[in-house]
Amino acid sequence: MTTAIKYPHAAGFVAGDRPKIVTSRFEHADSYTIERFLATGGYAGLRKALGRAATDVHEEVKSATVLGRGGAGFPAGTKWGLTPQQVFPKYLVVNGDESEPGTYKDRLLMERDPHQLIEGCLIACYAAGLSQCFLYIRGEMALAQERVATALNEAYAAGYVGKNILGSKFSVDIVLHWGAGAYVVGEETALIESLEGNRGMPRLKPPFFPAANGLYGQPTIVNNVETLANLPWLMVNGSEAYTAIGTKTSPGTRMVAVSGHVKNPGVFEIINGTTTFRDLLYGAEFCGGIRNDNELKAFVPGGGSAPWFTADQLDLPFEASQVGPAGSMLGSGAIMVMDSTTDIPAAALTLTHFYAHESCGKCTPCREGGTWLERILTRIVEGTGTEADLQQILEVGAMICPGDFPHASNEKLGLAAVPFPYKMTTICFVGPSAFAPLHSAITLFRSEFEARLVKRISIPVTAVSTPPTVWA
Amino acid sequence: MSRLNEANIKTALEIIARYPRPKSALIPLLHLAQEQNGYVTNEAMVHLGELVGVTSAEVYGTATFYEMFRFEPVGKYLVNICGTMSCALMGAGDLMHHAEQKLGVKAGGTTADGMFTLAHAECQAACTEAPTLQVNYRFRYKVTNGDFDTLIDDLKNGKLADEIPAHGVVARIRQRIPADRGVGAVAPELVTENPAWMDGKAAL
Numbered sequence: 001m002t003t004a005i006k007y008p009h010a011a012g013f014v015a016g017d018r019p020k021i022v023t024s025r026f027e028h029a030d031s032y033t034i035e036r037f038l039a040t041g042g043y044a045g046l047r048k049a050l051g052r053a054a055t056d057v058h059e060e061v062k063s064a065t066v067l068g069r070g071g072a073g074f075p076a077g078t079k080w081g082l083t084p085q086q087v088f089p090k091y092l093v094v095n096g097d098e099s100e101p102g103t104y105k106d107r108l109l110m111e112r113d114p115h116q117l118i119e120g121c122l123i124a125c126y127a128a129g130l131s132q133c134f135l136y137i138r139g140e141m142a143l144a145q146e147r148v149a150t151a152l153n154e155a156y157a158a159g160y161v162g163k164n165i166l167g168s169k170f171s172v173d174i175v176l177h178w179g180a181g182a183y184v185v186g187e188e189t190a191l192i193e194s195l196e197g198n199r200g201m202p203r204l205k206p207p208f209f210p211a212a213n214g215l216y217g218q219p220t221i222v223n224n225v226e227t228l229a230n231l232p233w234l235m236v237n238g239s240e241a242y243t244a245i246g247t248k249t250s251p252g253t254r255m256v257a258v259s260g261h262v263k264n265p266g267v268f269e270i271i272n273g274t275t276t277f278r279d280l281l282y283g284a285e286f287c288g289g290i291r292n293d294n295e296l297k298a299f300v301p302g303g304g305s306a307p308w309f310t311a312d313q314l315d316l317p318f319e320a321s322q323v324g325p326a327g328s329m330l331g332s333g334a335i336m337v338m339d340s341t342t343d344i345p346a347a348a349l350t351l352t353h354f355y356a357h358e359s360c361g362k363c364t365p366c367r368e369g370g371t372w373l374e375r376i377l378t379r380i381v382e383g384t385g386t387e388a389d390l391q392q393i394l395e396v397g398a399m400i401c402p403g404d405f406p407h408a409s410n411e412k413l414g415l416a417a418v419p420f421p422y423k424m425t426t427i428c429f430v431g432p433s434a435f436a437p438l439h440s441a442i443t444l445f446r447s448e449f450e451a452r453l454v455k456r457i458s459i460p461v462t463a464v465s466t467p468p469t470v471w472a
Numbered sequence: 473m474s475r476l477n478e479a480n481i482k483t484a485l486e487i488i489a490r491y492p493r494p495k496s497a498l499i500p501l502l503h504l505a506q507e508q509n510g511y512v513t514n515e516a517m518v519h520l521g522e523l524v525g526v527t528s529a530e531v532y533g534t535a536t537f538y539e540m541f542r543f544e545p546v547g548k549y550l551v552n553i554c555g556t557m558s559c560a561l562m563g564a565g566d567l568m569h570h571a572e573q574k575l576g577v578k579a580g581g582t583t584a585d586g587m588f589t590l591a592h593a594e595c596q597a598a599c600t601e602a603p604t605l606q607v608n609y610r611f612r613y614k615v616t617n618g619d620f621d622t623l624i625d626d627l628k629n630g631k632l633a634d635e636i637p638a639h640g641v642v643a644r645i646r647q648r649i650p651a652d653r654g655v656g657a658v659a660p661e662l663v664t665e666n667p668a669w670m671d672g673k674a675a676l
Contacts, residue, residue: 011613012600050676054669089663101556101595129670131663132492132655139503139540140552140596142609145643152647162653168675169668173655175490176647180499180538183594197498197524199537216493216660259558259599266600304557304595334599336558350560354594360537 006266010112012104012257014266016285019245021253022229023269025113032147034154037115043160045232049123050168057127061231064239065251067272069105070095070186070224071303071332073320080128082211083219089131090219092124093195093210094228096137096144097179097186101304101354102334104267105255106225110137110144113229114151118161118174120228123235125172128221132173134195139179149176183358187428188222189214190360201362202428226255226333247273250319254333256280261294261339262287270318277301278314281337294339298444302331304351305433307420308440309408327408327417344448345381348441352377355434365400366431372396373434386454393442397435400425405435407443415443474513476520480504483646484523490649492657494524502535507640511542540642547582549627550639551575552593553605559595562602568592570617574624587628589639610636 006014010026025031025040034042049057062077083090094117098106109117121133135152137145152174155161163171177195179185185194189203192215214220230252234242243251250273257267258280264287270280280286281296290296298308307328309316316322323330338347356370376393379385397405401422409417424432442449476484484504488497498520505516512535514528521528535541553571555564572578575588582589598604601613605620612623626632637644669675 011611012598047676050674052674053672054675055672088666089658089660098597099595102558102599103595104597104599107597126669126675129667131667132657138597139499139538139642140606140609142642143611146645149643149645149647153645156648156650156653159653162649163655166676170675171655171668173490173649173657175657177496178500178503178643180503181540182538194499195496196493197495197526197534199534201537218660257600259602260561265602300557336561336599338561342561347557347561350555350557354556357594 010108012265012267013108013112014264014268014286016268018269018271019253020269021233021242021245022109022113022116022226022255024233025116026108031112032114032151034115034151034158037113041236042115042232043119045235046119046122046160047166048235049126050166050170054127054129057123057235060239061127061234064234064242065249066227066230066234066242067250067252067320068224069226069254069333071100071305071329073330076124076223076227079211079223080124080221082209083128083221084212087219090129090221091215092121092128092130092133093188093191093215093220093222094121094133094135094225095186095188095191095222096135096141096225097191098138098225098332099183099186100332100334101351102257102259102300102336103303103332104257104259105333107138107141107144108255108267109225109229110141111147114144114148115155116229116232117148117225118151118155120231121174122161122165122172123231124221124223124228126170130172130221132175134175134177134215136185136191136195137176137178139181145176145178152176182360183354184360184428184430187430190428191222192220199360201360204427246271247319249273249321254318256318256333256335258287258335258337260299260335260337261291261342262289262337263291264288273319274317276315276317277309277335280335281314287337290337290339292339294341297338297340297342297344298440299338300334300336300437302329303334304336304354305329305429305436306331307406307408307436308444310410310444312411313408324420325417327406327420329420344441344445345377345452348437349374349377349381351437352434355430359430359434363426363431366426366434369396369400370431370434373438377438380449380452383452384454385452386456390442390449390453393438397439400431400435405439407440410444413444474509474515475518476505476516476523477508480508481523484520486648488524490657492659495526495530497524498526498531498534499538502531502538502541503642506541507642510548510638510640511545545586546639547589548587548638549607549636550589550591551605551607552591552596552609553579554594554596554598554603555592556595558599559602559604564603567603567605567615567617567620571620574621588624607632608636608639609642
């Protein structure tokens with residue numbers, strides 16, 4: 001086993017002795033240049049794809065089961081097949097609006113290997129017959145925007161993007177678009193609204209999903225940056241090589257960022273499906289344990305929106321079909337670790353504040369409920385909350401997510417797991433996400449909240465034997 | 473005067489031409505306006521409305537949704553300290569407290585000399601490098617109190633002028649689509665058939 005090397009030019013990324021599908025170029029300081037890209041097999045996947053019929057390429061991606069890496073985990077090839085046959089034009093929108101708390105991979109892929117992403121976009125457009133591609137990068141990512149703009153300019157000049165790519169009949173424009181700071185725009189229909197120049201509020205769905213009715217009312221495929229970055233490797237090596245890595249239901253690799261109280265926080269490209277949370281948190285080639293060898297208190301397994309896990313769930317693998325029933329989700333590949341010194345109510349407050357702040361205001365339960373949750377929790381954290389406040393949190397939460405809210409099992413507390421997903425009264429996941437961390441925290445660490453409550457002790461009143469004589 | 477200048481009008485038209493519908497260019501154009509003036513002025517929003525063919529109210533509606541757009545002057549350097557979970561776990565609260573002491577303003581405030589605006593920010597996608605901050609959207613990782621002081625001093629002395637442009641400029645490199653290479657944007661209603669390469673045969 002090689003020891004993990006941190007590349008100073010890919011801040012946070014830790015390589016290892018594992019298959020590298022999307023991070024193969026990260027070891028080079030100039031990985032973002034077209035020279036390095038071409039010298040390391042760049043655009044070979046595109047060439048290979050163009051040498052086959054588009055439907056063939058689509059089939060190849062479908063049989064590889066490339067799971068969407070944005071959070072929902074929907075297979076990309078299947079998604080492409082959902083567009084209506086006889087409606088034109090169709091669009092590709094690349095979701096580079098990464099802002100889920102803890103998530104940190106798309107930015108690296110855009111900063112460190114923008115050409116790989118461009119190649120992935122081209123393959124997707126070719127396979128699914130998409131006429132134009134819009135690459136939506138989060139507004140705050142200045143370096144990613146600069147790197148992708150440079151890469152696009154280079155690719156246009158070299159004939160990889162634009163009219164008659166590589167001299168073929170395949171022509172597509174990739175337009176760089178950038179946002180201006182709104183978490184909710186990471187939701188695909190909000191992304192489309194934002195791309196149309198509107199306020200980034202999600203659209204009601206069902207009935208219409210973007211694949212049928214998206215950008216300008218046309219069929220639109222929205223794919224995550226990491227999903228598309230997988231395609232060049234897949235084209236070169238084939239779907240059999242891809243599915244040989246990982247498990248049948250979760251093939252390939254995925255990028256996971258582990259942050260918080262671990263010895264070596266970092267972004268890792270791990271084997272999908274087989275790697276467990278214990279490997280990641282304690283493995284020598286990954287995080288190497290909890291800081292100061294403290295005890296693990298809890299961890300967020302899949303980005304800020306995910307219900308929390310404790311040490312009981314460490315042996316679960318990165319496999320949606322196992323993490324879901326255990327009460328949480330893999331989401332966007334972000335683990336945030338809390339050690340025994342963590343103030344749980346305060347930690348939950350940072351996340352609830354985030355979602356309350358990022359609510360777009362379209363659905364009432366999220367707009368009002370999220371803010372209520374934050375205010376009530378703030379009272380508790382500051383030490384002025386009461387027992388009624390704790391009850392109120394759960395009641396407000398039940399208005400955003402009626403029914404049993406998913407949570408992990410816990411042996412010590414005698415809790416059985418409530419499986420994912422939850423019911424919700426909002427269009428998108430921002431509302432439930434404000435409640436998720438709070439619900440987990442209260443369920444798993446109720447005593448920490450109770451310790452902070454103001455106790456109202458009733459004073460016994462003695463009966464007055466004679467009426468007061470004030471009227472006399 | 474705070475409408476877009478000649479050079480920026482040219483850039484704006486270039487950006488608008490890339491989209492099948494002009495309104496799509498609104499967010500990039502608002503950035504352009506902010507780049508020119510340091511914040512988004514009312515006149516600029518009226519001008520953008522004229523350029524993309526919507527009312528200024530619609531421009532204002534879009535602009536106010538997004539956090540990066542400012543409608544009042546801010547400091548030359550906008551210092552955003554992340555306070556979301558991973559950074560909070562690694563001491564972002566203390567860093568913010570120190571920053572407030574150092575700059576002499578509360579989060580959200582601007583220093584009297586107009587150099588710095590300090591702000592609390594949400595997750596910046598650099599969670600393993602916590603606590604993080606961005607100065608005009610340029611990252612600083614694992615920031616200690618000492619690092620923060622050095623950063624502020626360097627910014628004051630103009631040492632970082634090459635790396636960090638004044639507030640308003642996000643990316644300094646723009647996409648340019650050469651006229652002879654671009655396919656061009658077509659309004660969706662004008663497209664009536666499958667793209668040429670969807671004929672069941674290989675493109676190459």
